[in-house]
Amino acid sequence: MNVRSTPLMEDAAGxxxxxxxxxxxxxxxxxxxxxxxxxxxxxxxxxxxxxxxLTGSTAGSVILRDPQQNDLYFAxxxxxxxxxxxxxxxxxxxxxxxxxxxRLERDGGWRDTTIGLSGTDVLTGRSYAGEAxxxxxxxxxxxxxxxxx
Numbered sequence: 083m084n085v086r087s088t089p090l091m092e093d094a095a096g097x098x099x100x101x102x103x104x105x106x107x108x109x110x111x112x113x114x115x116x117x118x119x120x121x122x123x124x125x126x127x128x129x130x131x132x133x134x135x136l137t138g139s140t141a142g143s144v145i146l147r148d149p150q151q152n153d154l155y156f157a158x159x160x161x162x163x164x165x166x167x168x169x170x171x172x173x174x175x176x177x178x179x180x181x182x183x184x185r186l187e188r189d190g191g192w193r194d195t196t197i198g199l200s201g202t203d204v205l206t207g208r209s210y211a212g213e214a215x216x217x218x219x220x221x222x223x224x225x226x227x228x229x230x231x
Contacts, residue, residue: 105136130160143197143213145171161195167216169197176201178216180224192216201228 109132112125126144143159159167166186169178176199180186196213203210203219203226210219210228219226 105132108132109136134160145198159195159197161216162193163189163191163195163216166192167195167197169199174230176226176228176230178219178226178228180220183224192220199228201230203228 109129112128112132130144159169163186166181166183167178168181169176171177178197178199186192192215195216197216197219198213200211202208205225205227206222208218
């Protein structure tokens with residue numbers, strides 16, 4: 083798909099639309115790499131980086147669907163400590179945990195790292211919808227177990 087050739091993107095709206103079209107094209111090009119020989123991790127990191135640039139966000143996450151298990155699973159997060167979160171969804175409960183906690187603390191903690199999820203943490207009783215800051219989600223315990231509402 084070529085966004086740059088779309089007439090709507092080349093109208094009188096000016097440079098801003100052309101810039102947005104270029105970023106959207108880069109995101110689509112990144113998605114096309116899924117069929118290439120790149121690893122899934124590098125493709126997801128590329129999609130998150132371009133998506134963040136396109137939307138002006140500093141954090142994001144990817145949740146993929148496993149068709150054999152008919153489950154969703156957490157695939158990627160963005161933010162300064164994205165490498166320190168592990169999460170997955172199995173059977174309607176989302177489990178979130180801390181990976182390499184000593185290094186996480188040494189590097190400055192969760193800061194602005196977020197993941198996308200919804201539900202109520204059965205350990206704390208707090209509810210989340212959409213993006214959750216890991217600083218809040220894992221404030222009391224190094225793990226969270228969210229039940230869908």
